[in-house]
Amino acid sequence: MVETGHFALVLAFALALVQSVVPLVGARTGEARLMAAGGPVAIAGFALTALAFAALTAAYVQSDFSVANVWQNSHSLKPMLYKVTGTWGNHEGSMLLWVVILAFFGALVAVFGRNLPATLRANVLAVQGWIGAAFLLFVLATSNPFVRLEPAPFEGRDLNPILQDIGLAIHPPLLYLGYVGFSISFSFAVAALIEGRIDAAWARWVRPWTLAAWVFLTGGIAMGSYWAYYELGWGGFWFWDPVENASFMPWLAGTALLHSAIVMEKRSALKIWTILLAILTFSLSLLGTFLVRSGVLTSVHAFATDPTRGVFILGILVVFIGGSLALFALRAGSLTAGGLFHPISREGALVLNNLFLTTATATVLVGTLYPLVVEAISGDKISVGAPFFNLTFGPLMLPLLLLIPFGPLLAWKRGDVFAVAQRLMAAFGGALLAVLATLLLVDGASVFAALGIGIAVWMVLGALTDLAQKSALGAVPLGVAARRFAGLPRSVFGTALAHMGMGLSVLGIVATVAFEVEHITVMKPGETTEIAGRTLRFEGVAPVQGPNFTETQARFVLMQGGVSRGALISSKRIYTARQMPTTEAGILTRGLSQLYVSLGDETGDGGMVVRIWWKPLVTLIWLGGAVMMAGGAVSLTDRRLRVGAPSRRTRPSAVPSGAKA
Structure with a gap:
C-alpha cells in the first residue's frame, strides 16, 4: 500500500504537468478537445492524490514503522483518533494534505465549472495545474512521506503531545481549505489576465470560490485560537505569533477581496483592484506556507525543517507571486477601471472598507517580517509583539468597525448618509x-x-x-x-x-x-480561594494512567452560596515515549463566561501552585x-451565488413549412 501511494503521487505529478500545459494550449489555439481535457485530468489528479493520502493514513492506522514518517510521529499505544490525525501532524503529511486539498478544488472547478466559458475554464485549470505540479514536485523531492526504513523499528517515537488533541482533527484541515481555497481566486485572476477579459460575469464566477475559502479560513483561525487557549495552559486566545499572523493576513485580504468582488459584480467597477487582491490573497497564503516550513521562525506552530525545503518554497513564491504580479503589470495598462460611483454610496463604503483592511494587512505584514529582515541584514534578533500590533492594528480597525453598519443600508451608486444615520x-x-x-x-x-x-x-x-x-x-x-x-x-x-x-x-x-480576573495561589487539598466573587475549592489529586501517558489530575469545585455550581479537572501529563510534560487546563463554562484553572509545580509542603482566571464572555x-x-455558508446558498453562471440558450429558429430539416 505504501508503494502504491508513492506511485500514485508520481502519477499525480505527471498529470499535473499535463493539466498545466494541454488546456492552456487549447485555449490559445481554440482547440476544443484540448481545452476539454483539463477537466478529466484534474479529476484523475485528485483521485491519485487522495489515494496517496489514504495510503499514508493506512500506514499510520496500522502502525507501519517501516515508513520513516510514521516512525517519527506515531506510536502503537496512541489512540486511534490521534493515529489518523497524526497523518497531517507533521511536515510531510501536512504537505500531502495541502496537495490533496489543492487537487480537490481543481476537481471542483472541473465538475461545477462546466457553465464557465471554455477558454476561462481551461486557463483556470491550467493555472491550478501549475500550482499542483510545483507543490507535488516539492513533496516528492524534499518532503516525501513514503520514505522507508530498513530494518523497520519495533516502536515509534510518538506524536508531539501538544498535537494529541481533537483540535488537530479540525484546525489544520479547515485552515488548509481556506489557504488553498484562495488558489481558485488566484487562478481565476491569472486566467483572466492571460485571456485579457475581465468583467462583471468574472466577478460572479469568482465570488463563490472566494467566499467558500473565506468561510473555511475563518473556521480554521477560530478553531486554532480556541485550541491554543485550552491546550497550552496560558489562558490567552491570541498572541500575535508570526504564524498566527500568517493565517490572519490572507483572511484580511480575502475579506477585502470579497467586498471588492461585490462592487465589481454589481457595478463593473474596481476591476484592477479586484484582480490585484485575488493575486495578493493567495500570495499571502503562500507566504504563510513559507514561514511555517522554512525554519526561519521559532514558533509553537512552525515545523522544524531543513533549509533546503525553505529554499524550494521560496523559489515557488518567487515564481508564482513574481510571475503573477509581472503579468498583472503587463496587462494593467489595458484594463479599464470600470463604472463610476459617488463617494457616498454602497460602492464607496466598500472601497473605504477595503482601504482599511489592506492597510491593516500591510501593518501585520510589516510587524511579522521586520524581525526577519533585521536578522538577515544585521544578525540582531528582535521581537515584535502584542504592543506593536495593538497600537497599530487596533486604531485601523476602530473606524472600520464604526462604519460597518452604514454599508449595507447605503444605496448603490449614490446614497444618503444622513438618511442612513436616522435609520x-x-x-x-x-x-x-x-x-x-x-x-x-x-x-x-x-x-x-x-x-x-x-x-x-x-x-x-x-x-x-x-x-x-x-x-x-x-x-x-x-x-x-x-x-x-x-x-x-x-x-x-x-x-x-x-x-x-x-x-x-x-x-x-x-x-x-x-x-478578566487572574489569581495565582498555592492550594492544598480541602482549601478554598476566592476569585471574582466566587469560591473555588481544591478537592485533591489523583494519579491516572492513560493509553500512552501518566497523569496527575486535580479536581476543583466551584461554590456559590455554599452550593456546588460545577466541577472541573486540571491535570499535568507525562507522555511515556517522549517523556514530555504537558499541562491540561481545566475549564468550566458558566453561561458565556469561563472559569479557567491551570496547574503549576508542587510545593514541598504538599501544596500546588494554581493559576486561576475568570473570563467573562470569553466564549463569544x-x-x-x-x-x-454561518453567514458565509448562508450566502453561498443564494441562487445568485451558485458556482458558475447559467449558460445562454439560443432559441431555435422556426423552420418554414415545407423546408427540409
Missing part, C-alpha cells in the same frame, strides 16, 4: 445604553472598555437594523413585514450574520481583555467566528 438611531441608542451600563454597573474607570463594548453592540444592532429595514418592519403590517423578511435574498441574511458575528467576537475580546470570541462562518 441607525435605534442601534446607536442601544450602543450608548451598553456604554452607560458598563460604566455604571461594571467598572466606571474602564472608559475604553465601555466604548469597545458599545462598538460591539453597535455592530450587532446595526446588522439587525439592516434586516428590519429591508423587511420594512414598522412601516407595513407585521404579516407583510414577516413575508418580506422571509423573501429576502439569502445573501442579505449572510451579510447580516457575518457582521453580527464580528460584533460578537469584538464583544468577547473586549470583555475578556478588560474584565469563538461563537462570533461560528456566526461569521
Whole structure:
C-alpha cells in the first residue's frame, strides 16, 4: 500500500504537468478537445492524490514503522483518533494534505465549472495545474512521506503531545481549505489576465470560490485560537505569533477581496483592484506556507525543517507571486477601471472598507517580517509583539468597525448618509445604553472598555437594523413585514450574520481583555480561594494512567452560596515515549463566561501552585467566528451565488413549412 501511494503521487505529478500545459494550449489555439481535457485530468489528479493520502493514513492506522514518517510521529499505544490525525501532524503529511486539498478544488472547478466559458475554464485549470505540479514536485523531492526504513523499528517515537488533541482533527484541515481555497481566486485572476477579459460575469464566477475559502479560513483561525487557549495552559486566545499572523493576513485580504468582488459584480467597477487582491490573497497564503516550513521562525506552530525545503518554497513564491504580479503589470495598462460611483454610496463604503483592511494587512505584514529582515541584514534578533500590533492594528480597525453598519443600508451608486444615520438611531441608542451600563454597573474607570463594548453592540444592532429595514418592519403590517423578511435574498441574511458575528467576537475580546480576573495561589487539598466573587475549592489529586501517558489530575469545585455550581479537572501529563510534560487546563463554562484553572509545580509542603482566571464572555470570541462562518455558508446558498453562471440558450429558429430539416 505504501508503494502504491508513492506511485500514485508520481502519477499525480505527471498529470499535473499535463493539466498545466494541454488546456492552456487549447485555449490559445481554440482547440476544443484540448481545452476539454483539463477537466478529466484534474479529476484523475485528485483521485491519485487522495489515494496517496489514504495510503499514508493506512500506514499510520496500522502502525507501519517501516515508513520513516510514521516512525517519527506515531506510536502503537496512541489512540486511534490521534493515529489518523497524526497523518497531517507533521511536515510531510501536512504537505500531502495541502496537495490533496489543492487537487480537490481543481476537481471542483472541473465538475461545477462546466457553465464557465471554455477558454476561462481551461486557463483556470491550467493555472491550478501549475500550482499542483510545483507543490507535488516539492513533496516528492524534499518532503516525501513514503520514505522507508530498513530494518523497520519495533516502536515509534510518538506524536508531539501538544498535537494529541481533537483540535488537530479540525484546525489544520479547515485552515488548509481556506489557504488553498484562495488558489481558485488566484487562478481565476491569472486566467483572466492571460485571456485579457475581465468583467462583471468574472466577478460572479469568482465570488463563490472566494467566499467558500473565506468561510473555511475563518473556521480554521477560530478553531486554532480556541485550541491554543485550552491546550497550552496560558489562558490567552491570541498572541500575535508570526504564524498566527500568517493565517490572519490572507483572511484580511480575502475579506477585502470579497467586498471588492461585490462592487465589481454589481457595478463593473474596481476591476484592477479586484484582480490585484485575488493575486495578493493567495500570495499571502503562500507566504504563510513559507514561514511555517522554512525554519526561519521559532514558533509553537512552525515545523522544524531543513533549509533546503525553505529554499524550494521560496523559489515557488518567487515564481508564482513574481510571475503573477509581472503579468498583472503587463496587462494593467489595458484594463479599464470600470463604472463610476459617488463617494457616498454602497460602492464607496466598500472601497473605504477595503482601504482599511489592506492597510491593516500591510501593518501585520510589516510587524511579522521586520524581525526577519533585521536578522538577515544585521544578525540582531528582535521581537515584535502584542504592543506593536495593538497600537497599530487596533486604531485601523476602530473606524472600520464604526462604519460597518452604514454599508449595507447605503444605496448603490449614490446614497444618503444622513438618511442612513436616522435609520441607525435605534442601534446607536442601544450602543450608548451598553456604554452607560458598563460604566455604571461594571467598572466606571474602564472608559475604553465601555466604548469597545458599545462598538460591539453597535455592530450587532446595526446588522439587525439592516434586516428590519429591508423587511420594512414598522412601516407595513407585521404579516407583510414577516413575508418580506422571509423573501429576502439569502445573501442579505449572510451579510447580516457575518457582521453580527464580528460584533460578537469584538464583544468577547473586549470583555475578556478588560474584565478578566487572574489569581495565582498555592492550594492544598480541602482549601478554598476566592476569585471574582466566587469560591473555588481544591478537592485533591489523583494519579491516572492513560493509553500512552501518566497523569496527575486535580479536581476543583466551584461554590456559590455554599452550593456546588460545577466541577472541573486540571491535570499535568507525562507522555511515556517522549517523556514530555504537558499541562491540561481545566475549564468550566458558566453561561458565556469561563472559569479557567491551570496547574503549576508542587510545593514541598504538599501544596500546588494554581493559576486561576475568570473570563467573562470569553466564549463569544469563538461563537462570533461560528456566526461569521454561518453567514458565509448562508450566502453561498443564494441562487445568485451558485458556482458558475447559467449558460445562454439560443432559441431555435422556426423552420418554414415545407423546408427540409
